[in-house]
Amino acid sequence: MNLAAPIYTGPTPGSxxxxxxxxxxxxxxxxxxxxxxxxxxxxxxxxxxxxxxxCTDERVNIVTAKLFKKYPSVNDFAEASQEELxxxxxxxxxxxxxxxxxxxTSQRLISVYGGKVPRTMEDLLTLPGVARKTxxxxxxxxxxxxxxxxxxxxxxxxxxxxxxxxxxxxxxIEQELMLIVPKQDWLDLSHLLIFHGRxxxxxxxxxxxxxxxxxxxxxxxxATPVRNTSTKIH
DNA sequence: CTCCCGATAT
DNA sequence: ATATCAGGAG
Numbered sequence: 001m002n003l004a005a006p007i008y009t010g011p012t013p014g015s016x017x018x019x020x021x022x023x024x025x026x027x028x029x030x031x032x033x034x035x036x037x038x039x040x041x042x043x044x045x046x047x048x049x050x051x052x053x054x055c056t057d058e059r060v061n062i063v064t065a066k067l068f069k070k071y072p073s074v075n076d077f078a079e080a081s082q083e084e085l086x087x088x089x090x091x092x093x094x095x096x097x098x099x100x101x102x103x104x105t106s107q108r109l110i111s112v113y114g115g116k117v118p119r120t121m122e123d124l125l126t127l128p129g130v131a132r133k134t135x136x137x138x139x140x141x142x143x144x145x146x147x148x149x150x151x152x153x154x155x156x157x158x159x160x161x162x163x164x165x166x167x168x169x170x171x172x173i174e175q176e177l178m179l180i181v182p183k184q185d186w187l188d189l190s191h192l193l194i195f196h197g198r199x200x201x202x203x204x205x206x207x208x209x210x211x212x213x214x215x216x217x218x219x220x221x222x223a224t225p226v227r228n229t230s231t232k233i234h
Numbered sequence: 235c236t237c238c239c240g241a242t243a244t
Numbered sequence: 245a246t247a248t249c250a251g252g253a254g
């Protein structure tokens with residue numbers, strides 16, 4: 001046991017001092033942070049985000065590079081065969097569900113929304129395979145409409161480590177973040193947290209020693225870092 | 235809660 | 245072998 005182990009003496013977790021200091025340093029570290037999915041229109045972003053469930057953006061971008069050439073419009077996805085689309089997206093995982101959702105979503109975009117991606121949370125949530133995370137990504141990055149906070153696995157994990165929440169439910173975490181973080185920072189901070197989560201604040205082995213916001217992070221001083229709460233039992 | 239599910243790092 | 249990856253539905 002390290003008797004000299006320092007304890008967290010930084011600003012109160014969730015306080016404006018801590019939140020703003022974290023945002024400022026993350027902006028310095030990742031000035032180019034943004035959505036890292038490749039897309040050229042709202043339909044492509046919607047489909048890319050549906051594919052990104054439990055899959056890296058890097059993998060999604062490899063798949064969509066071919067996919068969006070083979071299926072150039074929403075009509076092509078709506079008319080695609082289930083089996084063929086499954087194989088086209090296979091490497092992203094969950095490919096049966098994703099193919100079904102992409103086809104049904106595309107058909108609904110055409111039958112209900114004139115072939116366009118709707119611009120409200122309420123309408124987006126009616127699309128199969130679209131929940132708040134995907135809806136917030138599309139609204140923010142395709143339309144510049146921010147009505148919520150993108151909470152993915154990175155955002156949830158870093159929020160717990162910063163002491164912003166003790167929840168694991170993304171919807172509850174989103175509600176807490178919207179109270180703690182100024183609205184003008186919601187979309188930017190989600191990107192910053194994702195970049196930092198990938199580069200430094202890894203799920204398994206966070207590199208606190210080389211983290212320049214460790215002095216703002218209670219978890220960096222914990223005996224064992226805050227981990228994801230695995231629901232899997234083996 | 236369970237299921238969907240391939241790719242990758244450790 | 246196991247955990248995790250820009251989740252969502254039943």
